[in-house]
Amino acid sequence: MSQPKYKTVLVDKENGITWVTFNRPEKRNAFNPTMVYELEEIFLDLETDDETRVIVVTGAGNSWSAGMDLKEYFREGDANPRTRFRSYTSMERWAGELLSMSRKPSIAMVNGYVFGGAFIPVCNADFAIAAEDAVFGLSEVNWGVIPGGAVAKVLVDTINIRDAMYYATTGETFDGKKAAEIKLVNFAVPRDRLRAETIALANKLMEKNPTVLAYTKQAVKAVRQMSYNEALEYLMAKGTALRFADRNQTRDEGIKKFIDKKEFKPGYTAIKGKDAD
Ligand code: COA
Secondary structure (H helix, E strand, C coil), X not given: CCXXXXXXXXXXXXXXXXXXXXXXXXHCCCECHHHHHHHHHHHHHHHCCCCCCEEEEEXXXXXEECCECHHHHHHHHHHCHHHHHHHHHHHHHHHHHHHHHXXXXXXXXXXXXXXXXXXXXXXXXXXXXXXXXXXXXXXXXXXXXXXXXXXXXXXXXXXXXHHHHHHHHHCCCEEHHHHHHCCCCCEEECHHHHHHHHHHHHHHHXXXXXXXXXXXXXXXXXXXXXXXXXXXXHHHHHHHHHHHHCCXXXXXXXXXXXXXXXXXXXXXXXXXXXXXX
């Protein structure tokens, strides 16, 4: 059920999926300070919420998000250093570290406009699925700023430099199909399939042991910034940590069921488990 405690975001929980919906459709879901403070609180809460197995982030109305709020975030932030500092920090925390390194897998379900700062959560979500007719744009160059606040960084960490440069410097918009072609999103689907395809991916993720899944996604994200030798060390330590963290002892159970009992093929299915640490 929706929790009315938030002014600008809806939170709905159903069958293991928590739907986080930006809810300022009249402002195309632009991120104002209220919304980023609420999102920071929501993402902190979800981290330890047992009901939440997968987080889906989407937008109300015809927009995913039109990016940072030019009035409340930029103009009013310029005039108020405290608001500026707090809102910049909250944005980086929820759309950066909390979303990116969460133990819960996340899917950006892109239903419409994605401009500027909205690229940060699209890129930092673990997966993104777009409606074929969604509209993406790095509009910053059109109104006199650079793709800052981590936009350029998450962009080049996600797509190749040729496409990043082209869209950042031309400000040209592109649709969901193009976003899938340049791998900004995993795939694009007709609008009427968007929700069903998102749920299908979420269900696929929920078949895995949540602790194993959490460690896997964190490992894939973390090694991107590391040298080869650092990655080897980190992965060895992370793998060892998982053996202690996984209350279901999935690894030992998997070996037993495959080698001794011959009742399971890890090449095709997953050992199920509900405990998350
Ligand atoms: N910041 C603040 N307000 C925004 C906004 C933003 N990023 N994006 C939209 N809005 C507001 C508009 O000011 C308008 O408010 P009003 O009704 O009080 O006049 C309302 O949302 C609807 O916007 P409108 O432009 O009329 O909708 P549209 O459907 O014709 O166009 C967009 C949608 C997204 C193409 C257009 O609003 C736009 O270009 N927004 C800015 C996108 C952008 O450059 N974002 C980068 C920020 S980093």
